Amino acid sequence: MNLQAAYQLTKVLTFSQLRATRSLRGRLDFLRRPSAIVLIDAGAFIVAFLIAQRLASIFTATILTSTGSSFAVQVMVDLPIFLMFLVMLSGLLWELSYSFNFTSTDMINHLPITAAEYVLASSASIAFSYSIYVAVGLGAALGLALQFGLIYAWIITVLMSFVGVLIGAFGLEALRAFTNRASSLLYKRSGRAVMILRLVVLIIVFVSFQLIFNPTIMLSLLGSIAGSVQGAVYFPLAWPSLAVASFIEDNLLSASMYAFLTFLLCGFFFLACARLRQAYWMPMPVSVKLSTAAYAPRAGFLSRLGLNPAESAIVRKDFRSLSRRREMARFLAIPILIVASLLIPSLMSRTSESPASSVGILGWFFPLIFGVTIFALFTSMISFGQEGSAVWNLYSSPLTPRELVRAKVTANIILSLPIAIAFWLGITLLGHTSFKSSLAILLVLVTLILVESFVGLALGVKYPDFSETIRSRFIRLTGMLTGMLLGMAVAGAILAPYGLYVLFKFPWLDSNIYFAAACSASLILTGLISAIAYRACVSSTKKLLAGLPV
Amino acid sequence: MVVMNSSHAVEIESVVKRFGDTRAVYEVSLNVDHGEIFGLLGPNGSGKSTLMKLMLGLLKPDDGSITVDGFDVQRNPIDVRRIVGYVPESPRLYEFLTCLEYLDFVADLYRLTAQTKRERITEFLKAFELEGRENEMLSGYSQGMRQKAAIIAALLHKPKLLILDEPLNGLDPRSAKILKDLIHKLADEGVSIVFSTHVLEIAEAICTRVAIMHEGQVLAEGSVAELRSKAGMPGSTLEELFLKLTGTGDVREIVEALLR
Numbered sequence: 001m002n003l004q005a006a007y008q009l010t011k012v013l014t015f016s017q018l019r020a021t022r023s024l025r026g027r028l029d030f031l032r033r034p035s036a037i038v039l040i041d042a043g044a045f046i047v048a049f050l051i052a053q054r055l056a057s058i059f060t061a062t063i064l065t066s067t068g069s070s071f072a073v074q075v076m077v078d079l080p081i082f083l084m085f086l087v088m089l090s091g092l093l094w095e096l097s098y099s100f101n102f103t104s105t106d107m108i109n110h111l112p113i114t115a116a117e118y119v120l121a122s123s124a125s126i127a128f129s130y131s132i133y134v135a136v137g138l139g140a141a142l143g144l145a146l147q148f149g150l151i152y153a154w155i156i157t158v159l160m161s162f163v164g165v166l167i168g169a170f171g172l173e174a175l176r177a178f179t180n181r182a183s184s185l186l187y188k189r190s191g192r193a194v195m196i197l198r199l200v201v202l203i204i205v206f207v208s209f210q211l212i213f214n215p216t217i218m219l220s221l222l223g224s225i226a227g228s229v230q231g232a233v234y235f236p237l238a239w240p241s242l243a244v245a246s247f248i249e250d251n252l253l254s255a256s257m258y259a260f261l262t263f264l265l266c267g268f269f270f271l272a273c274a275r276l277r278q279a280y281w282m283p284m285p286v287s288v289k290l291s292t293a294a295y296a297p298r299a300g301f302l303s304r305l306g307l308n309p310a311e312s313a314i315v316r317k318d319f320r321s322l323s324r325r326r327e328m329a330r331f332l333a334i335p336i337l338i339v340a341s342l343l344i345p346s347l348m349s350r351t352s353e354s355p356a357s358s359v360g361i362l363g364w365f366f367p368l369i370f371g372v373t374i375f376a377l378f379t380s381m382i383s384f385g386q387e388g389s390a391v392w393n394l395y396s397s398p399l400t401p402r403e404l405v406r407a408k409v410t411a412n413i414i415l416s417l418p419i420a421i422a423f424w425l426g427i428t429l430l431g432h433t434s435f436k437s438s439l440a441i442l443l444v445l446v447t448l449i450l451v452e453s454f455v456g457l458a459l460g461v462k463y464p465d466f467s468e469t470i471r472s473r474f475i476r477l478t479g480m481l482t483g484m485l486l487g488m489a490v491a492g493a494i495l496a497p498y499g500l501y502v503l504f505k506f507p508w509l510d511s512n513i514y515f516a517a518a519c520s521a522s523l524i525l526t527g528l529i530s531a532i533a534y535r536a537c538v539s540s541t542k543k544l545l546a547g548l549p550v
Numbered sequence: 551m552v553v554m555n556s557s558h559a560v561e562i563e564s565v566v567k568r569f570g571d572t573r574a575v576y577e578v579s580l581n582v583d584h585g586e587i588f589g590l591l592g593p594n595g596s597g598k599s600t601l602m603k604l605m606l607g608l609l610k611p612d613d614g615s616i617t618v619d620g621f622d623v624q625r626n627p628i629d630v631r632r633i634v635g636y637v638p639e640s641p642r643l644y645e646f647l648t649c650l651e652y653l654d655f656v657a658d659l660y661r662l663t664a665q666t667k668r669e670r671i672t673e674f675l676k677a678f679e680l681e682g683r684e685n686e687m688l689s690g691y692s693q694g695m696r697q698k699a700a701i702i703a704a705l706l707h708k709p710k711l712l713i714l715d716e717p718l719n720g721l722d723p724r725s726a727k728i729l730k731d732l733i734h735k736l737a738d739e740g741v742s743i744v745f746s747t748h749v750l751e752i753a754e755a756i757c758t759r760v761a762i763m764h765e766g767q768v769l770a771e772g773s774v775a776e777l778r779s780k781a782g783m784p785g786s787t788l789e790e791l792f793l794k795l796t797g798t799g800d801v802r803e804i805v806e807a808l809l810r
Contacts, residue, residue, distance in 0.1 A: 295650055295654075295668060295672065295684070309658040314659075324646040324687075390643055390644050392608065392641075392642065393643070393656070393659075395608050396636045397659040398631040398659070399631075399659060545627075
């Protein structure tokens with residue numbers, strides 16, 4: 001393997017990520033350099049260190065040192081596996097958008113680069129992209145380590161965290177190879193059913209990988225199998241954490257063994273990924289014939305919803321985008337993934353005295369609400385950016401900003417509603433809910449979809465990322481972070497009246513009136529927030545359409 | 551025949567466009583008449599594509615004004631886009647759509663009726679030999695086939711002005727001939743056409759007038775005969791004129807150096 005070639009390729013992939021976005025022109029141009037990332041990481045490390053140290057000293061002054069010490073130990077033990085999971089999760093959301101546009105022009109097709117060199121370079125650049133997680137995690141761990149005399153354990157944590165992040169990045173490369181395979185299955189095949197089959201396969205691959213790398217689920221599963229968390233020894237992805245734990249317990253032999261096994265695992269992942277990439281890489285774009293029927297234009301149900309032909313056309317196009325582009329499948333996997341990640345540990349922790357059916361309405365409610373909220377928010381946030389370079393089609397056509405916003409919001413609502421209704425049916429059936437609860441849940445789900453679609457779109461249109469890099473993200477980082485915070489805050493506001501209804505009872509107030517008031521308050525809030533977000537959407541769309549991003 | 555709302559199809563007045571420190575278009579003033587085939591010529595990076603995007607309102611000028619059929623591009627971009635058909639250089643299409651779905655999508659954006667859509671899409675698919683491949687996803691199309699799809703999309707709504715940026719890129723000889731004949735026919739019906747090309751023979755053969763651009767400025771404008779006479783090069787080809795005006799005439803030394 002030519003390490004020099006792998007290093008050069010790592011630089012190219014990193015530059016392609018840093019320089020592709022068009023948002024950093026001018027004063028922020030310095031952020032396009034890898035050295036800027038290193039500086040930001042260094043800053044984050046110092047800040048995390050100072051905060052952790054300060055908190056640790058307050059902690060030890062107010063409560064028992066032993067409690068603080070066990071917390072510090074827990075942080076260091078969990079950090080490698082947690083960082084591995086974070087890289088996988090971020091990668092699933094932002095790194096797997098490998099568009100067909102790049103398949104035939106990718107360097108690997110025409111330059112003398114081996115699959116192993118490519119995998120190494122791509123994984124290293126992914127690890128570098130998310131180095132901020134490592135910086136914050138290790139900075140905070142150092143603050144705790146110094147306070148509780150765990151500095152040697154911290155050094156092992158550093159080593160295992162780096163290897164853990166690499167394993168996560170290799171896992172992502174393996175996932176990329178599997179998605180290629182799922183796409184290539186279709187090559188030269190025809191029919192819409194094949195597209196649906198591919199979508200289902202991709203969603204299953206995404207969800208399975210994410211669940212495999214989810215430490216909470218894995219430890220719960222092992223706990224339920226082996227009766228205790230010690231069962232983690234049978235779970236290779238937990239070895240980095242076990243190395244740290246054994247070192248802290250002064251079991252140097254065990255620590256060395258787990259550290260050695262971790263390196264072996266990393267090597268195995270690397271070789272497996274290289275093999276997978278070699279086997280599953282498909283340099284030709286997929287050519288699919290979807291129908292043989294004669295062309296017969298007809299007005300669909302969208303026109304009955306009050307949409308004009310242009311708006312309906314955009315809605316139809318966005319549906320096709322979501323169901324046919326492999327880089328979009330990850331967004332469809334989000335609700336399933338979130339619900340599974342939150343529900344599985346909860347279901348597995350049930351014992352015979354506390355069976356799964358007793359998870360209760362709130363146990364089902366929050367994971368499902370969270371899944372629907374995140375789905376509506378994410379698909380809305382990316383709805384402008386996913387147009388990519390083809391956005392000129394919208395710019396050059398006689399579309400008003402209002403039409404574009406109406407189309408995008410409608411597409412998102414229509415897409416999210418069936419998921420919400422499926423979840424609602426699930427909660428109603430599994431949670432044995434009363435009529436009142438069932439109605440409240442339905443209202444919450446529908447209003448959340450509405451409000452998150454507007455809020456997500458407002459951010460998506462303000463911070464779109466049309467650049468088609470090897471790893472397109474569709475929304476700029478600022479937009480994504482703001483959107484997530486705002487989306488959660490808005491969801492909190494919509495849920496607040498129901499929360500008040502559940503938590504505070506007033507004997508002088510009729511329960512039905514109280515419930516109706518809570519529903520009304522939530523609906524009014526939804527209307528207000530949606531109206532504000534809609535105005536923001538139209539205003540930002542006007543600005544966006546004023547000039548094609550060059 | 552096309553109904554005209556102003557004396558010129560396109561009026562460009564002292565337009566300036568900068569990208570940071572780069573002067574893409576500088577003090578350009580041009581008029582394109584109704585039914586005229588206007589060629590924009592110039593070396594790579596001379597500002598042709600930028601000027602075309604400015605005409606459509608895809609970019610905002612830093613200075614100057616542009617009107618299309620009497621509509622100010624900045625004030626009435628929607629009215630302008632309704633009457634313009636545009637084919638960018640290397641058009642990026644929605645790769646996940648079939649050609650038919652893409653054309654149907656564009657036709658809906660221009661609000662064509664179902665009857666008109668069916669008729670025009672079917673006619674154009676046949677003319678550009680995409681019949682039989684129309685239900686394939688665009689991701690599997692060659693560059694030439696994509697170019698054809700983009701050209702059809704630009705023509706579907708019978709525009710008054712066609713802006714074609716290197717429209718012959720990747721087209722096979724038959725399709726190129728169809729497009730050239732179509733351009734002539736549309737011009738006869740009063741449609742104005744602005745197009746850029748590097749193939750000077752084509753410009754010479756089909757353009758009523760040409761403008762030669764270099765470093766964002768228009769160096770010369772007029773019919774090829776007028777340009778010859780202005781440059782004092784009677785009997786010269788458009789290529790010779792172009793090379794003289796853009797200062798890129800003597801390339802022998804470069805070629806020799808490359809061969810060393």
